[in-house]
Amino acid sequence: MLVGALLIAATLLLIEAGHVTELSMPEEQPTGTLVGSVRENPDVNDLMTSSLRFNFRFSSGPYELFMLDNRSGDIRTARRVDREQLCPSDLPTPSSTASCSLELDVTVLPLEFYRILKVRIIVEDINDHAPSFPQPRVSLEIKESSPTGTRVPLPAAEDPDVDEFSVQRYELTTSSSVFRLAVSDTPDGGGVRDVWLTLGRRLDREQQQTYSLTITAYDGGTPPKTGSLHIQVLTVVIVINGCSNKRWPRRIWRHLANESEQAYLYTVQWATFSHPLPYGGVRLDGSNLMQ
Ligand SMILES: [Ca+2]
């Protein structure tokens, strides 16, 4: 009896270790789209009988995405198959570049032909997402004394499609003689490149106080899909007790020159733009800076 049970178990293992039917389909196809047939599997295509019946082994999870004709063995989509939902790129594996597939078991009846067919369905990417920024607009404050070449980091655009359909390039779509765009040569582990706004020349608040810029991200589609980021740049002057840095006593200015980055952080932290001060600057607690 034990030997009989072991033989059955061994037979099932052999049956389950048969050929894998590999099918592929683009994502986002309409319901009822033909994906392929399990009859293509070498384990059944030489069975010259019309009595075979095919059924999914289970009914939940990935099985809910497909329907199987139990006579023809045709597999069709039962609902929308979304590659980005099946294989999100923010998971460590599979990566956005790895192929996205799911596996189904199909049972074959009657009992004399009983076997389990393995079906692997590769879901191919289509370019169904446009690049998008975490927020559509950002405001930046850049101090007037910032040297040429100063870089201000910008949020990167995201696009969950695979690499070739993801973000390929950025463009400063507003003509500007002051600002340039810089993008890192190599992407980080998640495929995202760093983006900066750089100063092409020094700011002069008396000449221009604010700038409105637009950055556009392009993906690799044909034609490419795009996403935009609107940037409001405000030139700030550090002011203590109503005096711009051009009027500071030499002693205080030297202090701020040594601590300029820290002073700028104070500026952002203490910004009260609803109550603009002379030169459009912001008030700092001068007594703290003097300590
Ligand atoms: Ca999709």
Ligand SMILES: [Ca+2]
């Ligand atoms: Ca895309």
Ligand SMILES: [Ca+2]
């Ligand atoms: Ca896609």
